[in-house]
Amino acid sequence: MDAVLDILLSASFWAAAVRIATPLMFGVLGALICERAGVLNLGIEGIFTAGAMAGWLAVYLGLDLWSGVLVAAAVGASLGLVLALLTVPLGLSQHVTGIGVTLLATSLSYFVYRVALPNVSSPPRIQPFAPVAVPGLSDLPFIGPALFGQTPLTFLALALFAVAAFVLHRTPLGLGLRAVGENPAAVESAGLDVHGLRIGAVVVGSAVMALGGAFLTMAAFNAFFFEMTGGRGWICIALTVFASWRPGKALLGALLFGAFDAFQLRLQHAVGGAVPSQVFLMLPYLLSIAALCTVARRADYPKALMVPYLKGQR
């Protein structure tokens, strides 16, 4: 019990929780934007991988970090466009297309990595984003390092949440986006472009997802590894359901998840070899499934989620 308290009372734990939550924040926000418009984006795991690889490679080849972030977002947006064109105007199965985009993005990332660096045994590192010190605030005891000792990408994620929440709930564009995920026929009769809105949402959402991948290589691990995303994308899809498609809850969900993951990592250390490490490693996945089950019965799905809208067909 003391060990648990020690963990919870250490500032480094909370700093780690926010750090671990950051890629999930991007992922869950991206998934939320797509799903609010009625498109389930199962390309997320591949888009994470592609964002991680593209951002890292751009910096490795000499671009500065922020340009690398832009490259990652552009790659994510392009993959989102592929998924959107297949699922929105063509109305193909969002489940199978999403898996297809994930396989495509992952294999393309691995192929490009291997072609760009044919002869490396250990993954080359880049100079990553450094934590920013916010004058005054970073020196606060306890809260300082946890909340303000983060890299700029964490602040970008928080800013994107604010922008997304505002746009979704306070602007005509957001109303249109939400309506297109609930009742596309009504949106059509209001004179708005259903396909345009959905494609736009998927492209933007995918760009945001890719930033989550970019965080992994440009702030967390400083290098690109195969299979480094480790199912984070799928966890984000589960978190989106858990958050009832609301930005505020999604942010909270990502932070809770980050805290849980940081906790199990430390507990694993405290317990030592008494419990196999794999037991701890599988907890995030089991927790995601449990989260899905707890909200399943009362989940308030966007009514038109996964329902393609084809003109003249009802």
Added chain:
Amino acid sequence: MIRFEPRARASLALIVGARLAALATAFALAAIPLAAAGAPVGRSFWLMLQGAGGTLFALTETLTRATPLILTGLAAAVAFRARLFNIGAEGQLYAGAMAAVAVGSGAVSGGPLLLVPLVLLAAALAGAALMLVPTVLKVRLGVDEVVTTLLLNFVVLLVAQMMLEGPLKDPMGGGWPQSEPILDQAMLPPIVERMRLHGGFLLGLLACVVAHVLMTRSVLGLRIRAVGENATAAAYAGIPILPTMLAVGALSGGLAGLAGASEVAGLKGYLTADLSRGFGYAGIVVAMVAGLQPLAVVPAAILVAGVFVGADTMSRTVGVSNYIADLIVALALVCVLVSGLFVRFRVRIA
């Protein structure tokens, strides 16, 4: 503006033609990254073809690689027919492999007539049991099975790693995380002399024929197809949804479990945590290329396996990463999906 006019009926020639055109498109698209990587495109594809089927050895290697893909492809094909999107064949394969090793490496003694069926049965049951969890969650709670099966893949792989460092670890393995070997009497026999091709391939062929008969000639098959076409209408017609879904989930998981048994008891002889090279995910592509038709799963699996085996050979000669195989396979999935539109609809650009 694109308009889709539903076709009343698609001819077999159109279905096959569209599928082949899709595959040709996938290869054509894969030529772009190949050329960008500086590889001679024509020669690379020729070397892939040679590597996949140019010699008896190459051909048996392709069929060996196709064996797990037939079973995982079939697992996806039967489940997708009922709109149960089982993306968990990877995990179910490992569950099956663990069960096969648990019963086949000395826990039970006996002759091949007892042990081989026992190993296969254990693996199928393990895979089926694993798939029942997401199936029940989907039908009872409406939890998306794609997400749960994907997440379970990670869990099962971790369980396998844990078992290989614990109860299933071979004490004679020199510290490597690998299981005790499967007894000789429990191994699926080789079917071509001095080659690695084994009885698992025949098992896969048999499974496809049985699944074909089941889907087209049985009450369960009719129910599976009805639930997949329109679950509401099927329920209205008195088809019991939960039992049908449980049956198709168990069938699908069981087939993927058999893939695991076939790999450990047919090819490797023991279990390691890198048993599957993405066979579960490649099975989804196989199922889609086969149009979810059990009999078409065999050529589709051989094609996908040929791409992987051929790319290995090509990569050694040309020096281009063999991830080109994964890329071709992913492109094939997307192209086949799009080609399905041309089969179901007359596409008019007005």
